[in-house]
Amino acid sequence: MRALVFTAPGTVEMRDVAEPEVGAGEVLVHVMASGICGSELHGVKTPGFRVPPLVMGHEFAGRTDDGRQVIVNPILSCGDCDVCELGLRNVCRRRRIVGVHTPGGFAERVAVPAGALTEMPAGLSWTAAGVVEPVANAVHAWSLAGAPAGARVGIIGAGAIGLACSQVALSGGAARVEVADRAEDRRSIAAGLGAHAAVDELTGEYDVVFDAVGTAGTHRASLALLRPGGTAVWLGLADATAGFDAAGLVRGEQRVLGSFAYGDADFAAATELVGGWDLSWVGTFPLEDGAKVFTELMNGGTVPVKALLIP
Template sequence: MRALVFTAPGVMELREEPEPEVGAGEVLVHVVASGICGSELHGVKTPGFRVPPLVMGHEFAGRTDDGRAVVVNPILSCGVCDVCALGLRNVCRKRQIVGVHRPGGFAERVAVPEGTLTTLPEGLGWTAAGIVEPVANAVHAWSLAGAPVGARVGVIGAGAIGLACMQVAVAGGASRVEIADRSDSRREIAARLGAHAALAELGGEYDVVFDAVGAAATHEQSLARLRPGGVAVWLGLASPAAGFDAADLVRGEKRVLGSFAYRDADFAAAVELVGEWDLSWVDTFPLGQGAEVFTTLMNGGTSPVKALLTP
């Protein structure tokens, strides 16, 4: 079986790997589309959370042996702890993630627990199926912000997660959505997809700011651009440094919320939502080109905004 394997810091290789062993309660998925995530780019360049050798890929969809078209929710939780009992499987202390703690979707086939599968609606294309997982992140972030109809929303970063946050906010009834990115091409895409303004840097004040980058500087900017009483939702993981003005946080009674992954309802909502979107910003590549595409993005490339690999 062909698979794209993280073999060493900064190195991705296409290799022949053993066929997956399908355990009790598991299903074999023949992967049709698997997205490259920014967290994977960072994880290969600076290993730590992900340990080589590893078949990554936590954003994927495919077919089961019985012909079902499915998308995989890669979060595996214990299901019995206090946090899981609250419906917060995404932050279970014992959670594991397909493509991080066990082989993922950068392969022709992968074995996953039956409970991770969601059957795709009739007619949903594979490009849409391949980005359900990142869109679920944006749905979750919008929910954490309170799904505020009529809000002025700022988004920092016009990568896949930032564009998803922008489109979820527009669909959710925000009155104005502005997005910031240093890349001219990404700003052009954001404007085409419905941003009311696509800027090099956010200006003015917002009710909600989504930080889809996660650097110390963007943390600072997300708070600086909030109105008093506003909420910043941090999704990006570029740096662990906080970088913000704590006095401003207190005096402005501003809030910062961390947003990790999604709850089951967010994932289900993403499946229904993504079929309506313009996905012209998503590009598809054969698995055989995966190492080249991955390395280009890992080393700072801004195109494509979102790459799907197709075994």
């Protein structure tokens, strides 16, 4: 079986690997589309909890042996701890993630727990199915912010998560959505998808700011741009440094919320949303070209915003 394998810091390679062993309670999924995530680009360039050799890929959809078309929810929680009982299985202390802790979707086939499968709605394309996972992140962040219809929304970063946050906010009734990114091509995409402004740097004041980058500088900016009493939602994982003015946060009675992944309801909502979206920002590539595409994006490429590998 062919797979894209993280083999060493800064290196991914196409390799022949063993067929997956399907354990009790698992299902074999023949992968039809698997998205490259920014966290994977960062994780290969600066290794941490992803340990090579590893077949990554946590954003994927495919077919089962019995012909079902499915999208995989890669978060595997314990299901019986206090956090899971609160309905917060995305932050289960014992969670594992397909493509991080177990082999993932950058392969022709992968074995996953049967409970991780979501049936695809009739007529949903494989391209749309391949971006459900990142869109679910945006749905979750919007929900954490209170789904504030009528809000002025600022978004830092026009990668896949930032664009998804923009689309979710627009569909959720935000009064104004402005997106910032350093890359002109990504600003153009954000504007084409309906953002009211797409700029290199946000100015003014917002009710909600989504930080889809996650550096010390964007953390700081997300708070500096908030109105008193506003909410910053941090989704980006680029830097562990906080970088913000804590005293200003207190005086402005502002909120900072961390947003990690999604709940089951968010995943289901994303599955319904993406079918009607303009996905011109998503590019598809043969799995065999995966090493080239991944390396170009890892080294600073900005096009496409979201790359899907197709076995």
